[in-house]
Amino acid sequence: MTITEPVSPLQRVPGEQLLTGWGRTCPSLARVVRPSSVDEIRNLVAHAGSRGVLARGLGRSYGDAAQDSGGVVLDMTSMADITLDPTAGTVTCGAGASIDQLLRTLVPAGYFVPVTPGTRMITVGGAIAADVHGKNHHVDGSFGAHVQNMDVVNGAGKVVTVSPKKKPDQFWATVGGMGLTGVVTQATFDLIPITSSMIAVDTDRLPDLDAVMASMVEHDAKYRYSVAWIDSVSSSGRGIITRGDHAPAALLTDAGDPLAYDPKIVATAPAFIPSGLLNKLTVRAFNEAWFRKAPKHRVGELQPIGEFFHPLDGVQEWNRVYGPGGFVQYQFVVPDAAGYLIAYALRRLREVGAPSFLTVLKRFGAANPAPLSFPQPGWTLAADVPARIDGLGAVLDELDELVAGAGGRLYFAKDSRQSSAMVLRTYPQLDQWRSVRQSMDPRAVFTSDLARRLGL
Amino acid sequence: MMDAMGAPQSVLVLGGSSEIAVATVNALPHSRLRRVLLAGRPSSARHHAVETLVAAGVAGVNSVDFDATDTQTHQQVIDAVFDEGDIDLVILAFGMLGDQAAAEADPSLAVQVATTNYTGAVSVGLHVARRLRLQGHGTLVVISSVAGDRVRRANFVYGSTKAGLDAFAQGLGDALHGSGASVMVVRPGFVRTRMTAGMPEAPMTVDATDVATAIVSGLRKGKHTVYAPGPLRFVMAAMKTLPRPVFRKVAERQG
Numbered sequence: 001m002t003i004t005e006p007v008s009p010l011q012r013v014p015g016e017q018l019l020t021g022w023g024r025t026c027p028s029l030a031r032v033v034r035p036s037s038v039d040e041i042r043n044l045v046a047h048a049g050s051r052g053v054l055a056r057g058l059g060r061s062y063g064d065a066a067q068d069s070g071g072v073v074l075d076m077t078s079m080a081d082i083t084l085d086p087t088a089g090t091v092t093c094g095a096g097a098s099i100d101q102l103l104r105t106l107v108p109a110g111y112f113v114p115v116t117p118g119t120r121m122i123t124v125g126g127a128i129a130a131d132v133h134g135k136n137h138h139v140d141g142s143f144g145a146h147v148q149n150m151d152v153v154n155g156a157g158k159v160v161t162v163s164p165k166k167k168p169d170q171f172w173a174t175v176g177g178m179g180l181t182g183v184v185t186q187a188t189f190d191l192i193p194i195t196s197s198m199i200a201v202d203t204d205r206l207p208d209l210d211a212v213m214a215s216m217v218e219h220d221a222k223y224r225y226s227v228a229w230i231d232s233v234s235s236s237g238r239g240i241i242t243r244g245d246h247a248p249a250a251l252l253t254d255a256g257d258p259l260a261y262d263p264k265i266v267a268t269a270p271a272f273i274p275s276g277l278l279n280k281l282t283v284r285a286f287n288e289a290w291f292r293k294a295p296k297h298r299v300g301e302l303q304p305i306g307e308f309f310h311p312l313d314g315v316q317e318w319n320r321v322y323g324p325g326g327f328v329q330y331q332f333v334v335p336d337a338a339g340y341l342i343a344y345a346l347r348r349l350r351e352v353g354a355p356s357f358l359t360v361l362k363r364f365g366a367a368n369p370a371p372l373s374f375p376q377p378g379w380t381l382a383a384d385v386p387a388r389i390d391g392l393g394a395v396l397d398e399l400d401e402l403v404a405g406a407g408g409r410l411y412f413a414k415d416s417r418q419s420s421a422m423v424l425r426t427y428p429q430l431d432q433w434r435s436v437r438q439s440m441d442p443r444a445v446f447t448s449d450l451a452r453r454l455g456l
Numbered sequence: 457m458m459d460a461m462g463a464p465q466s467v468l469v470l471g472g473s474s475e476i477a478v479a480t481v482n483a484l485p486h487s488r489l490r491r492v493l494l495a496g497r498p499s500s501a502r503h504h505a506v507e508t509l510v511a512a513g514v515a516g517v518n519s520v521d522f523d524a525t526d527t528q529t530h531q532q533v534i535d536a537v538f539d540e541g542d543i544d545l546v547i548l549a550f551g552m553l554g555d556q557a558a559a560e561a562d563p564s565l566a567v568q569v570a571t572t573n574y575t576g577a578v579s580v581g582l583h584v585a586r587r588l589r590l591q592g593h594g595t596l597v598v599i600s601s602v603a604g605d606r607v608r609r610a611n612f613v614y615g616s617t618k619a620g621l622d623a624f625a626q627g628l629g630d631a632l633h634g635s636g637a638s639v640m641v642v643r644p645g646f647v648r649t650r651m652t653a654g655m656p657e658a659p660m661t662v663d664a665t666d667v668a669t670a671i672v673s674g675l676r677k678g679k680h681t682v683y684a685p686g687p688l689r690f691v692m693a694a695m696k697t698l699p700r701p702v703f704r705k706v707a708e709r710q711g
Contacts, residue, residue: 390673397487
C-alpha cells in the first residue's frame with residue numbers, strides 16, 4: 001500500500017518563474033524552459049497546454065510582451081549560434097543570439113548590425129518580434145527591413161522558412177508580430193560594412209525644443225545616425241542632438257586595431273533602491289549636469305560603439321533605479337503635422353510630476369509592410385516614468401487620445417497600459433495580421449500577457 | 457490582465473450587492489473593463505448593483521448565482537467563472553454584521569455570522585486562490601474590518617469572524633507570494649452602508665466611495681494591506697497595544 005501525500009494546488013512547481021518586463025511592472029508566473037534545439041521547440045509547441053507558449057529573449061520589452069502567465073515561456077538564449085558570411089555580407093544566427101554577442105563577433109570582422117536599439121542586450125528574435133528601430137531609422141528603416149529570411153516554428157510545430165519573397169504575408173506578420181505567429185529559431189540578415197569600431201559624432205546643445213526639432217528637420221538627412229536627448233524637467237525642452245556615422249579607419253590616429261571592440265560594464269545598480277529616490281530633485285540635478293556636460297557644438301568626435309549606441313548598458317540593471325514600483329516607458333509616434341504634440345506631451349508629463357531622465361526624441365523614416373510594425377514617418381518621443389505616480393494613468397490616456405487623433409500610435413515593445421480600443425484605432429491592419437496569424441497558428445498556441453491585455 | 461497602472465479588465469465580486477465592491481468597480485478605469493461579474497444570491501440588491509454599474513457605463517456587467525454559506529457549490533461556481541476567461545481581480549466582499557445581543561441570546565444566529573463571514577470566505581477564498589495560481593496572475597481583495605484588528609465587547613461575534621478572515625487572508629497572501637497572484641487585505645473602519653444604517657457613527661466614518669478610492673490606489677501601488685481611511689492604521693496600531701482593562705474602557709466609551 002502506498003500513501004500519497006496530498007499536494008497543495010498553491011504549491012510552487014519546479015521550473016516556474018515570476019517574470020516581468022524591463023519596467024518591472026505586472027509580474028506573472030510561467031514555466032520557463034530553455035530549449036537548445038529546434039526539435040525541442042517543435043515538441044514543446046506540439047504539446048502546448050491551454051495557456052500556450054511564448055518565446056522570450058532577454059526581457060528588454062518594458063511591459064508584458066514576453067510574459068505568458070500560466071503558460072510555457074521559452075528562454076531562447078541557448079539558440080545562439082552565429083555564422084558570418086563575409087562574401088554576402090550577411091550573418092545567420094540563432095534567434096537567441098544577442099546584439100551584444102553579434103557585435104563581439106562582427107565588429108572585429110568589419111561588420112555592424114543593420115539596426116540596434118539603445119541597448120545591445122536584446123536578442124535577434126526579439127528584434128524581429130518587436131521590429132526594433134535605432135538611431136538610423138530615418139535612413140535604414142527598422143530591423144525587419146534587413147532580414148533576408150528566417151525560420152519560424154508555427155502553431156502546428158512545423159518549421160517554415162519565410163522571406164519577403166517566400167510567404168511574404170507570414171514574413172511580415174512575424175516582423176513586429178510580438179512572437180504571436182510562431183517561434184523564430186534562426187534568421188539571416190544584412191550587415192553594414194565598417195572599417196573602424198568608432199563613430200564620428202557631431203554634438204549640438206540647443207536651448208529649447210523648437211531649436212532641437214528645427215535642427216533635426218534640417219540636418220538629420222546628412223547623418224546615418226541621429227537622436228536627441230530632451231531635458232524633460234526644464235520647461236524649455238532644451239536638448240542635445242548627437243549625430244554621426246561609422247568613422248573610416250583613416251580617421252583614427254592611434255596605432256591600435258581600428259576594429260577593436262570591447263564594451264565595458266562600469267557599474268551594477270544595487271538590488272534594492274527605495275521608491276522615491278528618483279524624484280523631481282534628483283532628476284533635475286541629473287538633467288542639469290547632463291545638459292551642461294555636452295558641448296554647445298562639436299564636430300567629428302570619435303566615440304566607441306558602446307558609448308554612442310548603448311550608454312545605459314554600462315550600468316547593469318539600471319531599471320532598478322525606479323525602485324520596487326517599476327516604471328513605464330511611454331513611446332509614441334506622430335506624423336510631422338502633429339509635431340506640436342511632442343511639446344504638449346512633455347508638458348503634461350511634467351505637470352503630473354513624472355520625473356524622467358531618459359527622454360529621447362527621434363525622427364522616423366518610411367514604414368515597412370509589417371502590419372504591426374510601430375515606426376511610421378514622423379516624430380517619436382520616448383519617456384521613462386515611474387509607474388506609481390498619482391494621476392499618471394489618466395494623463396497617459398489623454399495623450400493616447402491625442403496621438404490616435406493625429407494618426408499616431410504606441411510601441412508594443414514599450415507598452416504596459418494602453419487600451420485595446422487604442423490598438424484597434426491605431427493599427428488599422430490588425431485584422432489582416434490576425435488572419436495571417438490564424439493561418440500560422442490555428443490552435444492559438446502562441447499567446448502572451450500583452451496579447452491577452454490588448455485582445456490581439 | 458491587470459495593466460501597469462493597476463487597472464484590471466475582468467472583475468469577479470463575491471457578494472455582488474456589496475456597496476463597497478460596487479463603488480470599487482465604479483472607481484476602476486472603465487476604459488479597461490471588459491467583464492464584471494457580480495456573484496451573490498438573486499436579490500433586488502444584486503439586480504440594483506448590476507443596474508448601477510451598467511448605468512455608469514461599465515462594460516460586460518453580469519450577475520452570477522453564488523451563496524457564501526453553501527460551500528459545497530463553491531468549486532463549481534468558481535471553476536465556471538474562470539473557465540470562461542481569466543479574472544484579474546476578485547473582490548471578496550460578502551459579510552453580515554448580525555445583531556450582537558440577539559446572537560448572545562441565540563447562538564445559532566452567531567453561527568450564521570461565522571458561517572458567512574469566515575467559513576464561506578475560507579472555502580471560496582481557497583478555490584479562488586487555486587485558480588489565480590493556475591492562471592499565474594491576479595489579485596484577491598479581501599474586505600476585512602478594523603473590528604477584527606482588536607475585537608470589542610460590543611460586536612465580538614462579528615469582530616471575531618473578521619479577525620479570523622483577516623488572518624486567513626494574510627496566510628493566503630503568504631502562500632501565494634511569488635506566484636504572480638496576490639492578496640490585498642482591506643480594513644475599513646465604520647462605513648456608511650445599508651449594513652450600518654441607523655447605527656451611531658464612529659469617529660473617522662467614511663463612505664463606500666472612500667473605501668473604493670483606497671482600494672483602487674492600493675491596487676495601483678501593489679499594497680498588501682489598506683486601511684480606509686488611511687490614518688486608521690495608526691489608530692489601530694495604538695489600540696492593539698492597549699492592555700485589556702484600558703481597552704475595555706476605551707471601547708465602552710465608543711459603544
